[in-house]
Amino acid sequence: MQDRTLTAAVTPGETVTIAGWVHELRDLGGIAFLILRDRSGHIQVKIEKETMDEDLVEAATSVARESVVSVTGMAEEEPRAPTGIEVVPEEISVVAPAEPELPLDPSGKVDAELPTRLDNRTLDLRSDRVKAIFEVRSRMLAAVRTTFREEDCTEITTPKIVATGTEGGTELFPITYFAREAFMNQSPQLFKQLVAGSSIERVFEIGPIFRAEEHNTPRHLNEATSIDFEGAFFDADAAMTMAETVVTAAYEAVATDCTEQLEALELDDFTVPEPPFPRLTYEEAIDQINALGALDVTLGWGDDLPTEAERALGEEMGDHYFITDWPSEVKPFYIKDRDDDPERSTGFDMMHPDMELISGGQREHRHEQLVHAIQEQGLDPSQFEYYHDMFRYGMPPHAGFGLGGERLLMTMLDLDNIREAVLFPRDRQRLSP
Numbered sequence: 001m002q003d004r005t006l007t008a009a010v011t012p013g014e015t016v017t018i019a020g021w022v023h024e025l026r027d028l029g030g031i032a033f034l035i036l037r038d039r040s041g042h043i044q045v046k047i048e049k050e051t052m053d054e055d056l057v058e059a060a061t062s063v064a065r066e067s068v069v070s071v072t073g074m075a076e077e078e079p080r081a082p083t084g085i086e087v088v089p090e091e092i093s094v095v096a097p098a099e100p101e102l103p104l105d106p107s108g109k110v111d112a113e114l115p116t117r118l119d120n121r122t123l124d125l126r127s128d129r130v131k132a133i134f135e136v137r138s139r140m141l142a143a144v145r146t147t148f149r150e151e152d153c154t155e156i157t158t159p160k161i162v163a164t165g166t167e168g169g170t171e172l173f174p175i176t177y178f179a180r181e182a183f184m185n186q187s188p189q190l191f192k193q194l195v196a197g198s199s200i201e202r203v204f205e206i207g208p209i210f211r212a213e214e215h216n217t218p219r220h221l222n223e224a225t226s227i228d229f230e231g232a233f234f235d236a237d238a239a240m241t242m243a244e245t246v247v248t249a250a251y252e253a254v255a256t257d258c259t260e261q262l263e264a265l266e267l268d269d270f271t272v273p274e275p276p277f278p279r280l281t282y283e284e285a286i287d288q289i290n291a292l293g294a295l296d297v298t299l300g301w302g303d304d305l306p307t308e309a310e311r312a313l314g315e316e317m318g319d320h321y322f323i324t325d326w327p328s329e330v331k332p333f334y335i336k337d338r339d340d341d342p343e344r345s346t347g348f349d350m351m352h353p354d355m356e357l358i359s360g361g362q363r364e365h366r367h368e369q370l371v372h373a374i375q376e377q378g379l380d381p382s383q384f385e386y387y388h389d390m391f392r393y394g395m396p397p398h399a400g401f402g403l404g405g406e407r408l409l410m411t412m413l414d415l416d417n418i419r420e421a422v423l424f425p426r427d428r429q430r431l432s433p
């Protein structure tokens, strides 16, 4: 809109045109206040019924909440106004009316259930709290990008429609690709390795991953945003350091640049984690879990860590930490075994006290061993030929990780449900909007 002034930029003594949503209408009898909201904040518009033009008074007092209006008038200092300034209108026009019955209350005074909020996301995003989540998300992802660039990484984009899944299995969404079956990719893993093995060496990608997880949990989505890294001449330790750097940088950027948003989210005790994060081996982790007596059963070598076990250990650890040296049998074929012990892998997870954030590791870069590892997991090497073939032509040792974008945001902002961290979540029930 031409000559529109943002509410935050309105200065007393000027005639301004402001435009935005009717946040609130307070009718006090002889006087009414219309609170107008735009992306920069709020401002009070004063309507004096006795002295102002009748049509203008009618327009201002009959408009429904959340309608879009444009107001032209003189800005004046007014200590009693919420921002110390008010606009005395000469002209008010309704740009886009809202129906009087709203499916939810964007002011947040009346709580709505998550499904109602997600069905009406545009209205939901008008609340300061929800808007703040996505401002933080944007800042967080920008910090991740900048950090990878500072670490000499190249941003890449890999296909999301693939002929075979990264790890095969049941977590794939099949689609029809002309007359053939294809799948939505569950991870850029194999592609990022193929690029790390070129002389590009260090790559990152921020993109969607698709997982046909049957279960409905507060920390799983069927379409998630994965922050992936892969670096040639990296080992697991170096990859863990990179993971710490990226996660810490994301927190720092939010702490510095999103103070207003953190306030809207009532996170006054926001703290940046301090690297290096403690590194526990898998064995140490299960020993600790068993010692805590958090489960009815005793965990043994090769067991996955149940959610309650992760919780109990997380509570004990108190902040981010790594679990390293996972049993080779529970990690995918592309994870390299330790040179000193083939039962143990170089695979690691970065944990937030509440849940897993990252899985990573050094990769098997030797062609013969890789083909063998694919077979060992009951997969058909010929299906992965496009991938392992390239390992015959000078594939350096390399390592990397995948970090769940929504999990990072969710844990950073202490959100109860991962669906809060994505605009239009895809889950077992939800396919629109």
Ligand code: ATP
Residues within 6 Å of the ligand: 211, 213, 219, 220, 221, 222, 223, 224, 226, 356, 357, 358, 359, 402, 403, 404, 405, 406, 407, 418
């Ligand atoms: P989990 O055991 O928690 O289901 P995973 O081990 O299956 O996770 P990975 O394949 O290791 O997940 O993926 C790397 C990271 O991507 C995870 O640590 C997590 O942050 C994120 N991620 C994976 N699957 C999902 C999902 N369905 N929804 C949201 N984030 C996910």
Ligand code: MG
Residues within 6 Å of the ligand: 349, 356, 358, 359
């Ligand atoms: Mg994992």
